[in-house]
Amino acid sequence: MKLVLLGGAGFRTPAMYEAVHDVRDLLGIDELVLYDVDDARLPRVLRVLEGIDRERGSRVNVRATADLDDALEGADVVYSAIRVGGIASRIIDETVPLAHGVLGQETTGPGGIAFALRTIPVMRMIAERTAARAPRAWFMNFTNPAGMITEAIAEVLGDRAFGICDTPRGMFRRIAAALGRPPESLWFDYAGLNHLGYIQAVLDGGDDLLPGLLADDALLATLEEGDIFDRDFLRSLGMIPNEYLAYYYGTADVVARQLAAGRTRGQEIAETQAGYFAAEPATPEAALQAWRETTRARSSTYMAEAGAVRVDGSRAGAGVDDLEGYAGVALRAALALRSGEPTVMVLNARNRSALPFLPADAIVETVCVVTGAGVRTVATAPLSLHARGLIEQMKEVERTTIAAALQGSAALAARALALHPLVPSVAVADRILDAYRAQEPNLRALLA
Ligand code: G6P
Numbered sequence: 169m170k171l172v173l174l175g176g177a178g179f180r181t182p183a184m185y186e187a188v189h190d191v192r193d194l195l196g197i198d199e200l201v202l203y204d205v206d207d208a209r210l211p212r213v214l215r216v217l218e219g220i221d222r223e224r225g226s227r228v229n230v231r232a233t234a235d236l237d238d239a240l241e242g243a244d245v246v247y248s249a250i251r252v253g254g255i256a257s258r259i260i261d262e263t264v265p266l267a268h269g270v271l272g273q274e275t276t277g278p279g280g281i282a283f284a285l286r287t288i289p290v291m292r293m294i295a296e297r298t299a300a301r302a303p304r305a306w307f308m309n310f311t312n313p314a315g316m317i318t319e320a321i322a323e324v325l326g327d328r329a330f331g332i333c334d335t336p337r338g339m340f341r342r343i344a345a346a347l348g349r350p351p352e353s354l355w356f357d358y359a360g361l362n363h364l365g366y367i368q369a370v371l372d373g374g375d376d377l378l379p380g381l382l383a384d385d386a387l388l389a390t391l392e393e394g395d396i397f398d399r400d401f402l403r404s405l406g407m408i409p410n411e412y413l414a415y416y417y418g419t420a421d422v423v424a425r426q427l428a429a430g431r432t433r434g435q436e437i438a439e440t441q442a443g444y445f446a447a448e449p450a451t452p453e454a455a456l457q458a459w460r461e462t463t464r465a466r467s468s469t470y471m472a473e474a475g476a477v478r479v480d481g482s483r484a485g486a487g488v489d490d491l492e493g494y495a496g497v498a499l500r501a502a503l504a505l506r507s508g509e510p511t512v513m514v515l516n517a518r519n520r521s522a523l524p525f526l527p528a529d530a531i532v533e534t535v536c537v538v539t540g541a542g543v544r545t546v547a548t549a550p551l552s553l554h555a556r557g558l559i560e561q562m563k564e565v566e567r568t569t570i571a572a573a574l575q576g577s578a579a580l581a582a583r584a585l586a587l588h589p590l591v592p593s594v595a596v597a598d599r600i601l602d603a604y605r606a607q608e609p610n611l612r613a614l615l616a
């Protein structure tokens with residue numbers, strides 16, 4: 169099997185590489201190709217991979233290329249983790265709205281729209297090249313905003329494309345741990361869009377364990393969601409929202425924290441990673457050690473702006489020793505596709521009839537079954553009018569953003585921003601769009 173990693177020089181590539189080590193025999197991976205346009209970071213990444221090889225006493229057949237067609241040719245699985253514009257553009261995505269008192273976040277709010285606008289044209293080109301060079305490949309998209317990007321590429325790749333996020337699985341693991349149960353022994357009724365989903369039930373046979381969990385303050389206190397969200401509010405909702413809903417339910421508090429911090433999440437990461445990439449570790453072992461320390465530091469402050477407190481610095485995705493995190497979700501899906509063994513996972517896939525109030529071809533993030541035939545959504549309990557309303561509103565924003573990106577339309581981009589529930593007025597939406605065009609070169613070219 170040929171596995172291709174788009175954005176292979178990225179900081180998180182070693183996490184994927186460790187997971188590849190774990191499953192390469194099961195998957196029959198005989199070639200791993202790292203594709204990237206940024207070759208400056210590549211030697212450093214390869215050195216960390218060498219550290220992993222030494223630690224494990226074996227090697228994966230890996231090579232790097234900057235030629236997209238060479239990377240894609242005959243691929244069986246393509247995993248995309250590219251970031252168009254790099255961290256510099258992430259910082260613009262976040263700082264522009266914040267300067268207008270609006271949430272500064274890379275996937276939620278105006279930042280997600282800007283991120284999607286510049287990324288969609290590139291991902292469409294990649295999807296077309298994949299269709300030509302590797303028509304049988306499964307395309308796993310981790311490139312954010314994962315829901316919108318997956319919807320834009322599914323128009324080209326159909327059901328061979330699906331999207332990945334680690335947050336639902338992380339949430340299930342925390343809840344299972346709070347209940348003292350293995351996650352696989354419970355059914356999590358989860359539905360929504362990427363970074364906008366809800367757990368409506370935690371089923372154990374005929375029983376729903378969620379009301380008991382919500383009623384128990386001590387148990388709730390063990391969950392990150394119990395810190396991020398007001399616990400009485402959770403009880404009144406009767407659901408546990410994805411952690412990204414903190415940006416909707418706590419908007420004013422998050423914006424206040426962001427303004428007080430004096431730097432956005434992107435700026436924080438840029439600072440720590442500049443030091444990481446500038447250092448030249450003497451040995452592959454030292455390179456691996458530095459990567460692990462930087463990963464741990466990054467994880468320990470994740471979602472701090474939303475009120476998350478991490479006592480042990482842990483976060484799904486930090487290490488992949490038991491196939492967790494983004495890489496774990498991706499490779500679990502690849503294993504199910506390869507073996508045909510039905511596996512239940514939350515992925516971003518075409519709705520069909522799972523969320524009956526949305527179009528059948530809309531990408532939703534919900535419970536799916538993965539078999540050798542691909543990824544299919546599963547219906548869950550009906551969502552409340554509140555959750556449904558927010559999801560519908562955001563799907564309209566997403567589709568308007570996709571149309572704006574494909575048509576290069578400033579008018580549609582303005583409309584997407586104005587319709588976003590976190591943007592307070594049409595005038596503010598216009599000002600944010602003007603600032604994005606002034607500051608971000610890809611957006612300036614796209615929306616000329
Ligand atoms: C979670 C989300 C990803 C997102 C990441 C951001 O894992 O599921 O979609 O990219 O957080 O983390 P960062 O450390 O870059 O702020």
Ligand code: MN
Pocket residue numbers: 314332333334335363
């Ligand atoms: Mn995600």
